[in-house]
Amino acid sequence: MSNLIAWIIRAIPFGTIIMFGSMGEIVTEKSGNLNLGVPGIMYLGGFAGFASSYYYEKLSPDPKGWICVIIALSAAILASMFGGLIFSFLTITLRANQNVTGLALTTFGQGVANFFGVFILNGSSYSAAPLANAAFAKKMPFLSSKFGVISKTVFSYGFLVYVAIILAVVLHYVLNKTRVGLNLRAVGENPGTADAAGINVTKYKYLATCLGAGISGIGGLYYVLDYNQGIWATTGQIEALGWLAVALVIFTTWKPLNAIWGAYLFGMLYWLYQFLPSLLGIKVASYVTDLIQMVPYVVTIIVLVVISFRKKKENQPPESLGLSYFREER
Amino acid sequence: MSKESAKIKEPFVRIVKRDGATFRNKLAARAVAILLALVVDAVFIFSVTGLNPLAVYGVMFNGTFMTSVRFSWAMRDLVTLLCIGIALAPAFKMRFWNIGAEGQVLMGGLATALVMVKFGQSMSAPMLFLTMFLTSVIAGGIWGFVPAFFKAYWNTNETLFTLMMNYVATSIVACMTNIMRGKASSLGKLNMSNQAGWFPQFLGQRYNINILIVVILTFVMYFYLKYSKQGYEISVVGESENTARYAGINVKRVTIRTMILSGAICGLVGFLIVAGRDQTISTTSAGGNGFTAIIVAWLAKFNTFYMALISFLLIFLSRGASEIASAYSLNDFAASIIEGIILFFILGSEFFINYKMVFRGSKHKEVR
Numbered sequence: 229m230s231n232l233i234a235w236i237i238r239a240i241p242f243g244t245i246i247m248f249g250s251m252g253e254i255v256t257e258k259s260g261n262l263n264l265g266v267p268g269i270m271y272l273g274g275f276a277g278f279a280s281s282y283y284y285e286k287l288s289p290d291p292k293g294w295i296c297v298i299i300a301l302s303a304a305i306l307a308s309m310f311g312g313l314i315f316s317f318l319t320i321t322l323r324a325n326q327n328v329t330g331l332a333l334t335t336f337g338q339g340v341a342n343f344f345g346v347f348i349l350n351g352s353s354y355s356a357a358p359l360a361n362a363a364f365a366k367k368m369p370f371l372s373s374k375f376g377v378i379s380k381t382v383f384s385y386g387f388l389v390y391v392a393i394i395l396a397v398v399l400h401y402v403l404n405k406t407r408v409g410l411n412l413r414a415v416g417e418n419p420g421t422a423d424a425a426g427i428n429v430t431k432y433k434y435l436a437t438c439l440g441a442g443i444s445g446i447g448g449l450y451y452v453l454d455y456n457q458g459i460w461a462t463t464g465q466i467e468a469l470g471w472l473a474v475a476l477v478i479f480t481t482w483k484p485l486n487a488i489w490g491a492y493l494f495g496m497l498y499w500l501y502q503f504l505p506s507l508l509g510i511k512v513a514s515y516v517t518d519l520i521q522m523v524p525y526v527v528t529i530i531v532l533v534v535i536s537f538r539k540k541k542e543n544q545p546p547e548s549l550g551l552s553y554f555r556e557e558r
Numbered sequence: 559m560s561k562e563s564a565k566i567k568e569p570f571v572r573i574v575k576r577d578g579a580t581f582r583n584k585l586a587a588r589a590v591a592i593l594l595a596l597v598v599d600a601v602f603i604f605s606v607t608g609l610n611p612l613a614v615y616g617v618m619f620n621g622t623f624m625t626s627v628r629f630s631w632a633m634r635d636l637v638t639l640l641c642i643g644i645a646l647a648p649a650f651k652m653r654f655w656n657i658g659a660e661g662q663v664l665m666g667g668l669a670t671a672l673v674m675v676k677f678g679q680s681m682s683a684p685m686l687f688l689t690m691f692l693t694s695v696i697a698g699g700i701w702g703f704v705p706a707f708f709k710a711y712w713n714t715n716e717t718l719f720t721l722m723m724n725y726v727a728t729s730i731v732a733c734m735t736n737i738m739r740g741k742a743s744s745l746g747k748l749n750m751s752n753q754a755g756w757f758p759q760f761l762g763q764r765y766n767i768n769i770l771i772v773v774i775l776t777f778v779m780y781f782y783l784k785y786s787k788q789g790y791e792i793s794v795v796g797e798s799e800n801t802a803r804y805a806g807i808n809v810k811r812v813t814i815r816t817m818i819l820s821g822a823i824c825g826l827v828g829f830l831i832v833a834g835r836d837q838t839i840s841t842t843s844a845g846g847n848g849f850t851a852i853i854v855a856w857l858a859k860f861n862t863f864y865m866a867l868i869s870f871l872l873i874f875l876s877r878g879a880s881e882i883a884s885a886y887s888l889n890d891f892a893a894s895i896i897e898g899i900i901l902f903f904i905l906g907s908e909f910f911i912n913y914k915m916v917f918r919g920s921k922h923k924e925v926r
Contacts, residue, residue: 322905515734525726
C-alpha cells in the first residue's frame, strides 16, 4: 500500500508537466498547426521562469514568494509565446513546412535555454532558486495534513497541479461549448470552409498557436521550479518530456479532459519500472527496467492505431493538421 | 461598374503564387536568407559576449578547415547526416513524414552490433560483413515497414507513429546494451581483441569506407528518384493520391515499398556508424542526426546533391560552434542557437521562392 501511495505521489507531479505541455499542444493542433517545437518551447518556458526568479531572488533585498511566482509565470509564458510566435510567423504567414519548422524550434529552444543556462551555472553543475521553489511547491495549508491518505495523494502538491486540472476543464468548455471554440475547430478541420464562413483563419491560427505555446511553456516552468526542486542543470530531460507531451496529445484523442487522467496514467507508466517490481514483490534485472520504459510510447502507438481502425469521427486528428492554409490555392 | 469596384479597398499587399522561380531567384533568396541569418547571429554573438563577430566567424572557419584531420572528421559527420537525408528523401517526396529515422538508424546499428558480437569469432570477414549488412538493412526496413503498413491500410497518422517508434527503439537499444555490457559500466568497443566486423582502414581511416559508400548512394538515389519508374510513382503519389490511383498506381504498395526502402537505408546508416565510425552501439549512436536530416532532406527538396551542400553547412556550423566554444570558453549550445536561427531564415526564404508579393498601386494586369 505504501508503495502504491509513493507511486501515485511520483506520478501526479510527473503527469502535470506533460499535461501542461499537451494541453498547449491540443489548443495548437485544434487550429490545424502541428507544432513539433513543444520540447523547445518547454525549454524556453522552463528557463525563462527559472532565470527570472533566480535573478529576482539574487538582486532584490527582500524577495517575496508571491512576487517570485508572478515574475516566473509571466516570464515563462512570454518566452514560450515568443517561441510560438516564431513558429506562427514561419508557418502561417510564410507558409513554411510545419514539421521542419517545429524541429528547428526544438533545436533553437534547447540551444537558447542551455546556452544562457551555462552563464547562470557559472561553472557549477547546478544552480537553484530556493525561494521560487518553496513558493511553487507550497502545499495547501489545511487539506494537505488532515485527511490521511487522501491528503497525501490528492492535496500534497504545489498549486500548479490544481491549476492544470482547472485549465483542462476550462479548455474543454471553451473548445466545445463556445463560439470561439467552434470557430477554432472549424479552422483546424477545414480552413477553407471556415474562411468562407467569415472566420479570420490567420487570426485564429496565430492566437491558438501562441496561447498553446504559452500553456506548454508552463509545463517547463513546473518541471524546473517544482518537480525538479528549483534546480537548473544542463540536461536533455525536458526534451524527452516534450515528446511525451506530444504523445499524450494523441492518447487523449485531442480532448483536454482526457489529458487529466491520461497524464497521470503516463506518470504511472513512466515510473512503472521503479514501483511495479517492489509492488509485486519480485526483483527484475536492470535491463528489464530499460525495456519497461518504452511502455508509454507503445501505449500511444496502440491508441493511434486503434483510433485509425475505428474511424470514429470524434476521435480523429483535426482534418487539416499539419497543412498550411493559402486562400488562393483552393 | 468601375465606380463599384473602386469602392472596394485594395489590400496593401497581396500574395500571389509564382509559376516557378528561376534558378537565379532561388539562389538569391537563399543567399539573402543565409546572409541575414549571419547578421542576426552576429548581433546575437556581439550582444551576449561582446566579441567581434567577424573574428568569431573566423574562428568558426577553423573548426572545419584548420587541419586536414579536422576536415576529415567533418566529412565523417557529414556523410552520416547526408546518408540519413538520402534515406528520408523518397519517403518525403511521397509526402510520408518519416520522423522515425533516429529509431531506424538505432535498430540497424543494434542489429549490426549483435551480429558482430555473436559471429565475430566464427565467421570469415566477407561473410560477417554481408550478414551485418543484411541484418541492419532488414532491421531498419522493419522499423520503416510497421508505420507504413498502418498508414497504407488504415491511414494511421505516420508523423506521430514514426516519432513514437524512435523511443521504442531507444528503449530496446538501452536494454540490449545493458545485457551486452553485463557488469561493466559501459559497453566499450566491440570485438576489441580481433577487430572482427570493423571496417578495414582505407586511405588511412576506417570511416573513409563510409564516405565512399555514401557518395555512391548520393548518385544512386538521385537517379532513382529522377529517372526510375519507381521514383516517378513516388512523386505522383506525393503530388496527389487520387491522380496516382487514377493512373493505375497501387498506392498501398508504393507507400509500403518506399518506406521499407527508407527504413532500410536508415538501417544501413546504423551499420556504417557501428562498423565504420564508433565500433560500438549506444542509445545516442544516432545523436539527433535523424531529426537534423529531416530538415536537410526538406530544404534540399529531395535533391541529394543539394542535401550534401546543406549537410555541409550544418556540419560546418556545429564544428565551428564547438571551436568557438573552446576558444572563447563559451559552450557548445551556441551551435544550436546559430543553427536554429539560420534554419528559421532558410525556411522563411522558401516563401519568397514560392510566392511573390504585390503591393497596392503597383502595375499589374487586372482581369475584368
